[in-house]
Amino acid sequence: MRTLIQSGTLVNEGQTFEGSIVIEDGKISQIIQRNTTPEASYDEVIDASGCFVIPGVIDDHVHFREPGLTEKADMDSESRAAAAGGVTTYFDMPNTIPQTTTLEALEEKFALAAKKSHVNYSFFFGATNDNTGLFPQLDVHRIPGIKLFMGSSTGNMLVDRREALEKIFSSSPLPLMTHCEDTDIINRNMAEAKEKYGEDPKVTHHPEIRSEEACYESTKLAVELATKHHARLHVAHLTTAKELGLLGKEKNITAEATVSHLYFCDRDYAALGTRIKCNPAIKTECDREMLREALNDGRITVIGTDHAPHLLTQKEGGCAKAASGMPMIQFSLVTMLELVDQGVLSLERLVELMCHNPARLFDVRQRGFLREGYQADIVLVRPNTGWTVTKDIILSKCGWSPMEGHMFLWRVERTLCNGHTVYGQGKVDTNYIGQSVEFR
Numbered sequence: 518m519r520t521l522i523q524s525g526t527l528v529n530e531g532q533t534f535e536g537s538i539v540i541e542d543g544k545i546s547q548i549i550q551r552n553t554t555p556e557a558s559y560d561e562v563i564d565a566s567g568c569f570v571i572p573g574v575i576d577d578h579v580h581f582r583e584p585g586l587t588e589k590a591d592m593d594s595e596s597r598a599a600a601a602g603g604v605t606t607y608f609d610m611p612n613t614i615p616q617t618t619t620l621e622a623l624e625e626k627f628a629l630a631a632k633k634s635h636v637n638y639s640f641f642f643g644a645t646n647d648n649t650g651l652f653p654q655l656d657v658h659r660i661p662g663i664k665l666f667m668g669s670s671t672g673n674m675l676v677d678r679r680e681a682l683e684k685i686f687s688s689s690p691l692p693l694m695t696h697c698e699d700t701d702i703i704n705r706n707m708a709e710a711k712e713k714y715g716e717d718p719k720v721t722h723h724p725e726i727r728s729e730e731a732c733y734e735s736t737k738l739a740v741e742l743a744t745k746h747h748a749r750l751h752v753a754h755l756t757t758a759k760e761l762g763l764l765g766k767e768k769n770i771t772a773e774a775t776v777s778h779l780y781f782c783d784r785d786y787a788a789l790g791t792r793i794k795c796n797p798a799i800k801t802e803c804d805r806e807m808l809r810e811a812l813n814d815g816r817i818t819v820i821g822t823d824h825a826p827h828l829l830t831q832k833e834g835g836c837a838k839a840a841s842g843m844p845m846i847q848f849s850l851v852t853m854l855e856l857v858d859q860g861v862l863s864l865e866r867l868v869e870l871m872c873h874n875p876a877r878l879f880d881v882r883q884r885g886f887l888r889e890g891y892q893a894d895i896v897l898v899r900p901n902t903g904w905t906v907t908k909d910i911i912l913s914k915c916g917w918s919p920m921e922g923h924m925f926l927w928r929v930e931r932t933l934c935n936g937h938t939v940y941g942q943g944k945v946d947t948n949y950i951g952q953s954v955e956f957r
C-alpha cells in the first residue's frame with residue numbers, strides 16, 4: 518500500500534515548507550521538498566493543497582473513563598473524538614474503576630484498547646501509598662510514566678504520606694507525572710467558603726477554594742522531592758504564574774499546560790459556569806497570560822488536554838456538588854490554532870508543544886515527527902474556513918462541549934493514523950484500531 522500526500526505545506530521541527538509525503542506500509546518512506554511528484558504509482562493520492570500538514574498530536578493527559586465510568590465516556594467514543602480532533606496518540610490516566618494501580622488492571626486496559634481504540638494509545642500506571650513494590654515489574658517500553666496524585670481528591674488515589682512520596686520519587690523507573698494541589702489547604706478553603714456562602718458555593722469561588730496557594734505548595738514539594746532524588750518529574754496542568762517561578766531551573770523537571778487553562782480564565786465562569794469547572798481551577802486572566810508566555814520561553818514543555826468528560830447532569834450545582842473536568846480532545850488542536858492566529862504562539866511552536874515534545878519527553882518510538890522511517894501519524898489542517906461547534910458534531914459520549922456555539926477558523930481536514938485515514942470528510946473510520954505505543 519503506497520500513499521502520496523501531495524502539495525501541502527509541511528510544518529516540522531521548526532521548518533515550514535511546500536512538500537509531499539510518501540507513505541508505505543504505514544510508515545513515512547519519503548519526504549519530498551517542493552511540489553515534485555516522485556515517479557511511481559500510488560494506491561492513494563491525497564491532495565493537501567491549501568492545508569498545513571503536521572505530525573499527529575500526542576495528548577499526554579486524557580481520562581477516557583474506561584473501565585468503570587463508562588456512563589461518562591469510553592475508549593471507543595473518546596478515541597473517535599481524538600481522531601476527529603487530529604490527535605493520533607493519547608496517554609490515559611489511572612483514575613478509572615478499578616484504578617490502574619495493579620499490573621492486572623493495566624493489562625485489562627491494554628486489552629480493551631486493542632479492541633476499541635481508533636487511534637494509538639498507552640496508559641499511565643498509578644502510584645499509591647503502598648504499590649512501589651510493583652515498579653520494577655512495569656514494562657518501561659510499553660507505558661509512558663507513573664501518575665501521582667499529590668493531594669487531589671479525584672478518584673481516591675491520593676498519596677499523602679511523606680515516606681510514600683519519598684519512596685515513589687526515589688524508586689520510579691519512569692517519568693513521574695504529578696497532579697499538584699494541597700488537600701489540607703483546599704479543605705480549609707472549602708470550610709471557610711461554606712461558612713460564608715452556604716453548603717454549595719457558586720462556581721465563581723472555585724479558584725478561591727482550589728487556590729494558587731494550594732497549587733504552589735504542592736508543586737513546590739514535588740520540585741523539592743524530584744531535585745532531592747534526581748527523579749524525572751513532569752508537573753501536569755500548571756495553572757498559576759507563581760508556580761512558573763519553580764520551573765526552568767532543573768533539566769529533569771518539566772511541565773504541562775492544558776488547552777483549557779490556556780484558553781479560558783476566571784471571567785469565563787460567568788458565561789460557562791460549571792462547564793469549565795476543573796481541577797486545578799481555571800485561574801485569573803493574569804495567570805493565563807503568564808502561562809501563554811511560558812509556552813514560548815520553554816517553561817511549559819507540553820500542551821495536553823486533561824480531557825475529562827462528565828455528564829451534564831453531573832455538572833449541576835456549585836463548588837461542592839458539580840463534578841470537575843470537561844471534554845476537550847476533539848477541539849484541542851483547532852483551539853490552539855486559534856491562539857496561533859491571535860499571535861500567542863507560532864504554528865511551528867504549536868507543533869513543538871503538541872507533537873514533538875510529548876514524543877521527546879516520554880521517549881516515544883518513531884512518532885511525533887514527520888521523519889522518514891517514522892509511523893505515518895499525520896494531520897491535515899485547513900485555515901480560513903469558518904465553522905461552528907454544534908451538538909450534532911460532538912463525538913464525546915457526554916454529548917456537550919465548552920466550545921459549543923464557538924466559531925473556529927481552522928478545520929481538521931484529515932487524520933492519518935499509521936498511514937490509514939482514520940478521519941476524513943467529517944467521518945471516523947470506526948473499523949480502524951490504533952496501535953499500542955512503544956517507548957524507549
Ligand SMILES: [Zn+2]
Pocket residue numbers: 578580610823825
Ligand atoms: Zn487529569
